[in-house]
Amino acid sequence: MSTSKGDMVVEMYPAIAPVTVDNFLQYVREGFYKNLIFHRVVATFVTQGGGFDVNLVPATTHAPIRLESGRGLSNLRGTIAMARTSEPNSATSQFYFNNFDNLNLDAASPGNDGYAVFGKIVKGLDVLDAIRVVPVVNSVPTTPVLINNVTQTQ
Template sequence: MMAAAVASAQDHPKVSLKTNMGEIVIELYPEAAPKTVENFIKYVKNGHYKGTVFHRVINNFMIQAGGYDKDLKEKPTNKTVANEARLALDHGLKNDLGTVAMARTEDPNSATSQFFINTRNNDALNHQILPEGSTVEFQFFGQSMKEPRAKALRMTAGYTPFGKVIQGMEVVEKIQVVETGEAKMMQDVPNKPVIIQAATLLK
């Protein structure tokens, strides 16, 4: 459950994603992830998401979009945005069912335009606060790990949640169960493209 600081704000920006399977409306939380929200809104305003697809869909995990067109050609992006998963956690925002978060590589600060919608509570994707010490123990996707602190910090940085689906969760649920396969060296690609036809800032 989100902290009051997030839940009580009345003026959160909202974004409509109109897809060929229905509309999804996302409420954004700039107090929990200011740089991430600013980054996402820039992509919305410049039309980046129009014509992109949900290119990675895993039932009971998440649906990911924002990087490729229907031919799975990668779209150019702006500079990367800093990871704000710790700040989001401090505001009570986690990778829970229906939340929207930034996709990235193993580098915590590598997010650009790709995002995903969690289709379950994904605790393993949240930032973890590590104990003191040069070598630390922590959980990594359900496994107990012991690593040097520098490596552990990267592995537990988390994925930044920055919004939540407030309308169209039934569309998300429809998308997560589409048939998928392999295409252009990528796994879990919908066999029939799920296309974002328009992305619009509502407020």
């Protein structure tokens, strides 16, 4: 993942979260994330992107996918997970990186469906740290942090 703050390499877990990984990689293959932004940055929580352009216009997405939380992956620092609404099966293109361990985002009990972790940063954690400390107003970076492009490697 190439961003305006540097590059990150993310390892995916298709054996654990196959629907989520397939969904993310479909967007990657389509070039969907090119020139979108990280629109939500909470330094002590998450860095979220993949849904808006620099003018905060929402991108058109595919249909939502089913939630794959509770499969043994936790929202630990540097992991990537799908963002969603309060409806568990509502994730489309938006994802977030955990800036710190956020175990409260894991599926824990009935009624707490959690969020689907599907990979982790294996190179470029310093880039996430650079993004998480950018100046924000209401969690929106004052200067857009671009996702230049996302590509798949083997």
